[in-house]
Amino acid sequence: MVRRPLGNHLLRPHTHLVTSDAEKETAPVADETEEHRKMTELVRGARHVLFDFDGPICRLFAGRPAHTIAREQVEWLDAQGLGDVLTEKERGDDDPHAALRSLGLQRPDSDLVEEMERRLSEQELWAVRSAWPTEHADPLIRTWAAVGVRLAVTTNNSPRAVRRYLSDRDLSGCFEPHIYGRTADLTRLKPDPYCLHRALNALGAAPAGALMIGDTATDLLAARAADVPFLGYARNERKAGLLRAAGAEAVVSSLEPVLDLVRKRR
Numbered sequence: 375m376v377r378r379p380l381g382n383h384l385l386r387p388h389t390h391l392v393t394s395d396a397e398k399e400t401a402p403v404a405d406e407t408e409e410h411r412k413m414t415e416l417v418r419g420a421r422h423v424l425f426d427f428d429g430p431i432c433r434l435f436a437g438r439p440a441h442t443i444a445r446e447q448v449e450w451l452d453a454q455g456l457g458d459v460l461t462e463k464e465r466g467d468d469d470p471h472a473a474l475r476s477l478g479l480q481r482p483d484s485d486l487v488e489e490m491e492r493r494l495s496e497q498e499l500w501a502v503r504s505a506w507p508t509e510h511a512d513p514l515i516r517t518w519a520a521v522g523v524r525l526a527v528t529t530n531n532s533p534r535a536v537r538r539y540l541s542d543r544d545l546s547g548c549f550e551p552h553i554y555g556r557t558a559d560l561t562r563l564k565p566d567p568y569c570l571h572r573a574l575n576a577l578g579a580a581p582a583g584a585l586m587i588g589d590t591a592t593d594l595l596a597a598r599a600a601d602v603p604f605l606g607y608a609r610n611e612r613k614a615g616l617l618r619a620a621g622a623e624a625v626v627s628s629l630e631p632v633l634d635l636v637r638k639r640r
Contacts, residue, residue: 410631412624416605417635420585422577423518424570424597427529427536427555429589430607430629431511434531434539437504441468443497447490448473454486469590470494471530471563478560487560495556498535505539508609510629512543514636519548521639526552526573528586528596530563552576565595570602589613591620605632 428434435443448465451457451473457465459480464472474494478487519525525548527536533555540546540553554569554576562568574581586597589607594617597604606625608614617625626632 409624413605413626413631414635416585416603416624417632418639419583419603420523422524422526422574422579422584424526424528424573424584424586424602425515426586426588426590426593427527427531427539429609430508430587431515431527432508432539433506433609434498434501434535435470436501436506438497438501440470443470443494444468444472447494450490450493451477456481456486470497475560475563478563482559482561488558491556491558491560495532495534498532499538502535502539502542507543508607508629510633512545514629514633515545515548517633517636521636523636524552524577524579525549526554526577528564528569528573529555530569530592531555563592565592565599567596567600570596570600574600574602589617591616594620594622 425431428440434440444467447470448457448460451460456477460473460476464476467473471494474487474490477484477490481487515525527540527549529536533553536553536555537546540549552573554572556563557568559568564570570586573579574584577584581601582603584602586593586600586602586604587607588594588597588604589609590613594604594606598621604622604624606614606617606622607629608617608625608627610627614625614627
C-alpha cells in the first residue's frame with residue numbers, strides 16, 4: 375500500500391442598529407445550519423454513492439498542476455492546426471478535459487481525438503504516482519463499504535488511472551468492478567450523465583437512493599440530469615463559490631463531517 379505523502383452599542387443603544395448587527399451575525403450561522411441539515415439528509419439517505427475521482431478521492435494533479443496539462447492540450451491542438459475548434463473560454467480553462475471534450479464534439483471521428491485522449495491518459499497515469507489522497511477520503515470509503523453502502527467511481531478521468539490509484543491505496547475492493555471513467559466516445563464526458571447511468575444500472579440503484587459526490591459544476595449538472603442527489607466537495611472557497619453558483623445546496627470543505635455521520639451508522 376502506498377502512502378503519499380462588533381460595533382459597541384452598549385452605550386446609548388439604538389434598536390435599529392442592534393437588530394441590524396444581529397441579522398449580520400445570525401444569517402451566516404442560519405445558512406451553515408441549513409447546509410449541514412441538507413448534508414446530513416443526503417448522507418443518511420444514500421444507499422449507493424457515486425464518487426467523482428479527482429477532487430473527492432484525491433488530488434490527481436498535485437505533483438503537476440492540471441492547468442499546466444490543460445495549457446499543453448491547447449498548445450498541441452494549435453500545433454495540429456486545430457486551435458480554432460476552441461472558444462476563448464475553453465482555451466483558458468484549467469480543466470484538462472475542456473479541450474478534449476471540445477475536439478470530441480466537433481471532430482468525433484478524427485484520429486486526432488484518439489491521439490489526444492491517449493496523451494491525456496498517459497498524463498493521468500503518470501500523475502497517480504504523486505497524487506495526494508483527499509483528507510478523510512480513505513476512511514470514509516472504507517467505512518461506507520463496511521456498513522453496506524455500495525460504491526462506484528463516475529469520472530471523466532481514465533479508468534486505468536483510477537484503478538491504479540485505488541490499487542495503490544488498497545481501496546479496490548471497496549469499488550470494483552464499478553469504475554466508470556472516460557470512454558472512446560468523448561461526447562459522453564460529464565456533464566453528460568452517461569457514466570452515472572452506467573453506474574446506476576450496474577448497481578441496480580434507484581437514482582433517489584443514490585448520492586453523487588463531486589467538486590465541479592459538471593458533476594452537479596450530470597447528477598441533475600441523472601436525477602441523483604448531489605453533495606459538493608470543495609477544498610477552497612473559490613471552488614465552493616463555483617459549486618454554489620451552479621446551484622449546489624450542500625457543499626462541504628472537508629469530508630470529516632461526512633465520515634462522522636457514516637460512522638454513526640455502524
